Amino acid sequence: MKLKATFAVLSSALLLQGCIAGVVVGSAAVATKSATDPRSVGTQVDDGTLEARVENALSKDQQLKKDARVVATAYQGKVLLTGQSPSTDLAARAKQIAMGVEGTAEVYNEIAKGRQSASALRPPIPGSPPRCARSCSPATR
Template identity: 35%
Template sequence: MTRSPLILAVLALTLTLAGCGNRSVGNKIDDQFIAPEVSSSVARAHIDLSSPTSRIVVTSYNGVVLLAGQTPRSDLKAIAEQAARKVSNVTKVHNELQVMRPTSLLARSNDSLLTSRIKTQMLADSSVPGTRIKIITENGVVFMLGLVSRVEATQATNLVQSVSGVQKVVKLFQYTN
């Protein structure tokens, strides 16, 4: 059975990181499986959502799902959201898909570089809980997910806004206070 070693590896990694943040081990394990399940559900919902005309990025944090990327039609955006909502353990869906052609490889490379710079700065700044914030950059827009206090969210937002190349910041935090 090839899935068993993968499941054990994910479980071991999750247990190792259990001390990093306020989420339960169960929530962390759920998140490891939610994103791939949502991706599958979206791809099955309509053939154009799995074709090169669409680029869908799925991220999950504490049961909250972010759909980012591009799709050519608004009806596909709605279909993707409906498919994501049907997946078990999904508590909320943020549909940030843009109705447009998929971004270029250069734009995606710039997004990856921007995400790396942001994460590096977060880890270097002790006032920002970088280990509890997930950063996704899509077409210059930085999405932040995490379980943080309002003060921590403000500190993280200020840090992200100061990074060169950030076009817009979208906060999708769950607040602890």
């Protein structure tokens, strides 16, 4: 019985060595990023939360979700919108939505007018029919 307990403890210790290295490296990366950013850690957290809130609000607009690709970046309460939109009206709607999010001090709208680039297209949802651009083969249209 004692041999089994010893084996279990040694096995656990060996398996956890990889986890500890990951935690140490990850913590060091976060500490370095926080230390080199001129914002306080609290402001960094607030900006990250604001980015998530703005992106969540934008994703609730079905037309924006379907036709545009918009990314929000927050810095000290100011939000920068980048991406692509098929029309300036849709880009303006994204700015209005971002302005309505609590904590937003200002919005800079740098959404380019045009179709989404191929690298910006979202992957299809599993089980959904394929979305085709002109380059799709006739078999998938």
